[in-house]
Amino acid sequence: MTEEEWLDGLRHLSHDQILQAHFSLQEQIKKHYKLRAEPKHMKKAIALCEQHIALAPLAIEAMKQNPHMYSNGEFFAPGHHGYRQYAIILRRKKEFDKLNEIEKKKCSEGWAD
Template identity: 50%
Template structure:
């Protein structure tokens, strides 16, 4: 399946499903990168990083949405027990696919691509 077709299918998923898919890819990246010296595991790790990066804009939005939904629930609970409201600020986590692919590309001396990925990651709002 082509990457764009796959992304199109992801757009129909709920926030929780997108987040679950994101972290599932993260675990696969770790597994294949750990075995990078064997077979085509490095190539597979790169491909998985690229998949996770491709879906990153959908996932960060899903994380923000879930954060705000969770805050609504917590705020209601806090009101019922006379606790002060909690901050609604969202702090994005680091993105494993970006970080891992940048490590690989630095070793391959593909510094321009690293710079492009870092700009994209920062524009999307992921932590370093």
């Protein structure tokens, strides 16, 4: 299944459901990354980061529908934990091409650093 096919299966969800999935993935990444010394947890953290990043376009659109994300009528995007954590992992693995790819995707979606 491609990332776009996976996203198509989630587009019917409400904004609240998308944000719930977004924050759930964030917490799962934190949990598994803390246990990264065990290879199975590092592998799971990477997979969760990839899912979190795949969901990011829907999550930022859902956030734009949330009035709490605005100040004086202007939308302020937060940082994105999946992008941030995956960038750390990719730097340590010296996978700079993949790192550049996700940095461009993050910027194009409008997430803060």
